[in-house]
Amino acid sequence: MSVDFAVDRQAWRHLADAQVNVELDTGDMILNLGPQHPATHGTLRLVVRLDGERVVSADPVIGYMHRGYEKLTEFRTYPQVTTLINRIDWLSSFANEVPFMHGAELLMGIEAPPRAQYIRTILTELSRIATFMLFLGEMGLQVGALTPPFYGFRDREHVLNLIEAATGGRFHPNFNRIGGLKDDLPWGWVNECRNTMKVVFDACNILEELVAENEIFGARTRSIGIIPPEVGTGYGVSGSNLRASGVDWDLRRDGKPYLVYPELDFKVWTHPDGDSYARYWVRLQETREAARMVVQMLDRIPTGPIMAKVPRIIKVPEGEVWVETENPLGQMAYYVISKGATGPFRVKIRSASFSNVSILPWLLRGVYVPDVITILGSLYFILGDIDR
């Protein structure tokens, strides 16, 4: 049986050429990191173009968790907004509430009583400790050490228990009210807090020995992912990431006075190197500093009311206010525009991680693939804080 093949000789030759071309093509490889990668703490997707082991370009794709909080705030009353902004940076929710409440209080001309201010500051610093404690452990995981995260999680739990005891929520306290706080501290909390701070100091020592002094950790993070100070500020990188590049700028000390920070004695830690190791080291010192600040405040906490006198229905007078605070992840700020109604007219939420991550295309150019993970880990972002 014969089949009549009408073979176009030219076409075959063409196909053969194509085969050769495919084999010779050594173009860049595109690697999709995420959106479900353990190193991304959520759903960040990185489209990385590779030449061998080196990154040619990296393009973060965000928005998988975009919840449109800026739009939602326009449909809520001021007290209701607290619930939303709790979920921006979910590891330090309490710290997110403070600037918004402070902004609304400024517009209304109310000031929270001193005791409320102290409790707010203590809880803000406790969220900082809880956030950094997780980082200090987890950073070990980014370089392949499985043990440190367990220490980090274990000791963070003590701090979360304190936050839960005071506010009723481990992650979403929703504890701030315009003009003060929902409740006073429970009985015995201050002593418990003092004891827990000893645990925090111990945990910092353990993690320093376990991670920061580890030779492999040093080899994997030193002079990796260097952010020069002028580049960092241009991209709006803030917080510990910027201080690790040697920029001596901390809104608790340098910004407009808020909470009780002007009364406290604390040191702002910086590191000149700007690499992944520096970012780890600065956060380690800041955890200790935060614990020291909490102890200071526990000694000084005044008695008195925890709520200022506020109207039953909160109407915020017309005006604009910009309130920025030093949150664990960096500069957290709200630009609140009020038109005299019960809800805000527009709220611009300036979250730290958004700007911290926007430097990635610049920072990842030319690094090796394994270092991408350590750099991502050392920048320490929360997806909710990027996507809002």
Add this chain to the structure above:
Amino acid sequence: MADDLEREPAADAAQEDAVAEEVSVEQQLAETDEPAAAEQARADADEADAPPTEEQAAGESRPLDETEQELLARLERELGDGIVESADAFGMLVVRVKPDAWRRAAEVSKRELECDYLSFIAGIDWQPAPREGEEAGGDTSSPVQPTEMTFGVAGSVGRLQVFAHVESTKRRWGVTLKTDVDERDPRAESWVTTYPGADWHERECWEMFGVAFDGHPSLRHLYLPSEFEGHPLRKDYPLLARVVKPWPGLVDVEPMPGEEQPADAAASAEADKGDGADADKEESS
């Protein structure tokens, strides 16, 4: 929250209305057909309770302090008549510049003001959101905003504005810059050449407000999928979740097991107590 606060003796009218005022704010707002007089009375009662607020009277008209004056002087020296208006907002300088001076304002901020740190770039839509008709999407639960268009600190020409905040990590000061954007052809100058971080902020502003940035390398969607249409943060864009299912507010509270469906959502506390007692009787019998 504030129910346990001591009541002023002056607010006798409020005492009588106390039960009605237990109803949450949201529900009150849902009652759009409420007589204006009652609304006024309630507002008066609130003000009787409220502490005297200086900010209400003073607002944004406070004079500039020394730092702000110096910042403004430096800006004026370089920009000249590019500056339209300036004002203070709770200790922060707000400067409105002409659209064609927007990029120069960034360069001057970085060079003369030593503001090396870009905090954000975003947009504002000053038009009030429609509350009635098709555009509102049937949502009446959100707080009632004024219906006439008013502009905030340092004013505006039209509906759309772009604003940005820059800070100095050395001098520890900051300034907010605003510029007007034409509504029919919304575009502004890009800041990417001065502040590399402007890239993402401008992409966000472009997709959320539809403001194009001249000189931006690649204006593509940042948060939303690439086929998304519309500009969600504009005021005439409805909150789609509530178009699909209107927000029930407090009206749609399911009754507890054994409790009868309340006839009226605004049932008084006494009626609730009665229901509870009935339920107890039923359980015990």
